[in-house]
Amino acid sequence: AQSVTQLGSHVSVSEGALVLLRCNYSSSVPPYLFWYVQYPNQGLQLLLKYTSAATLVKGINGFEAEFKKSETSFHLTKPSAHMSDAAEYFCAVSLTGANSKLTFGKGITLSVRP
Amino acid sequence: GAGVSQSPSNKVTEKGKDVELRCDPISGHTALYWYRQSLGQGLEFLIYFQGNSAPDKSGLPSDRFSAERTGGSVSTLTIQRTQQEDSAVYLCASSSSGTVNYEQYFGPGTRLTVT
Numbered sequence: 001a002q003s004v005t006q007l008g009s010h011v012s013v014s015e016g017a018l019v020l021l022r023c024n025y026s027s028s029v030p031p032y033l034f035w036y037v038q039y040p041n042q043g044l045q046l047l048l049k050y051t052s053a054a055t056l057v058k059g060i061n062g063f064e065a066e067f068k069k070s071e072t073s074f075h076l077t078k079p080s081a082h083m084s085d086a087a088e089y090f091c092a093v094s095l096t097g098a099n100s101k102l103t104f105g106k107g108i109t110l111s112v113r114p
Numbered sequence: 115g116a117g118v119s120q121s122p123s124n125k126v127t128e129k130g131k132d133v134e135l136r137c138d139p140i141s142g143h144t145a146l147y148w149y150r151q152s153l154g155q156g157l158e159f160l161i162y163f164q165g166n167s168a169p170d171k172s173g174l175p176s177d178r179f180s181a182e183r184t185g186g187s188v189s190t191l192t193i194q195r196t197q198q199e200d201s202a203v204y205l206c207a208s209s210s211s212g213t214v215n216y217e218q219y220f221g222p223g224t225r226l227t228v229t
Contacts, residue, residue, distance in 0.1 A: 036220075043118075043205060043220040090157060100209070101147060101170065102218065104157035 002027040002093045006105035014113045019078040021108050023065075023091030026072065033074040034092040034102065035065055044090065050074060061085070086112045116140070118221035120206050126227045127196055135191040135224045139208030146189050147209075147218060148181060152202035160204075163189065196228045 003026045013019055025031055033050040048059025055067040065076045074091060088109050092102040119138045127133050139146050148160040159173040163183045174180070178196075183189040193200055203225050207218040 041222075043222045044207075045220070046217050049217065092157075100145070100218075101159045101162050101173070102149075102157075103159065104149075106156045 002031060002095060002103050004091050004093050004103055004105035006091055006108050008108060009106065010109045010111065012111040012113060013081045015083055016080050019063075019076070019081045019085065019110065021076040021089050021091075021110065023074045023076065023105060024072050025074060025091070025093045027093055027095065029095055031093045031095065032100070033065075033067060034094075035059065035063070035074075035076050036090045036092060036104075038088045038090065038107075040087075047076070047089075081110075081112045083112050083114065086110055118206055118208055118219050120204075120221040120224050122224060123222065124225045124227075126229060129198060129228055130195055132192065132194045133196055133226065135193075135204050135226070137189045137191070137206030137208075137221060139187065139189070139206070140219055143208035143210055143219075144186065145209045145218075146183055147207045148189070148191050149205045149207065150202045151205055151223070155202075157205075160191070193226075196226075198228050201226055201228045 005024045007022050035047040036044040037047050038044050047063050048057045050057050050067045058064045063078045065074050067074050088107050090107045091105040094100045094102050121136045144165045146163045149157055151157045161181045162170040178194045181191045203223040205220055205223045207220045209218045
């Protein structure tokens with residue numbers, strides 16, 4: 001079984017500030033980890049994924065995440081927030097193998113202040 | 115090419131009615147997933163189709179929910195005797211198959227409102 005914990009439901013940062021969205025996972029086997037973004041009234045878009053290669057993963061729009069097995073974490077960061085980053089962000093985990101259904105965290109809403 | 119499409123984009127129905135939600139996956143993708151996004155429960159897995167294998171129905175919340183995938187392409191999610199707690203956004207995703215976990219591409223969703 002696997003699960004994802006995203007602490008807090010809302011993060012607010014100033015434009016140009018560091019973005020840090022936290023994700024911790026639980027998995028009985030080495031996991032695949034994902035961050036998705038959802039803009040209002042749209043579907044989910046993949047930001048980045050960890051698939052057991054490099055532990056530091058770079059994604060789209062300047063986001064990156066680091067897989068830390070000892071901390072069971074996969075936190076999402078971006079050095080400088082833009083207004084366009086305001087959205088809801090979901091961390092997800094899936095098991096390797098044939099059944100690749102995603103288990104999502106509750107999501108975090110990111111607000112960016114001018 | 116075209117992404118995952120879903121129809122209708124919005125559906126309002128009366129309690130007790132049946133509804134059908136449609137998903138057209140990306141051409142060539144053999145895996146198809148349905149998820150539900152609701153305020154109370156977040157994003158939940160419902161059902162997963164992979165090629166000709168038996169679907170994984172482990173996420174379906176009750177026997178009022180069913181899904182089929184015809185010809186390995188289009189999928190229909192059917193909710194019978196809808197209840198107010200079925201109100202949610204239903205998301206479909208597809209991915210290419212293989213032993214490695216490939217990216218799932220999501221459609222825009224169908225917003226279901228049960229009155």
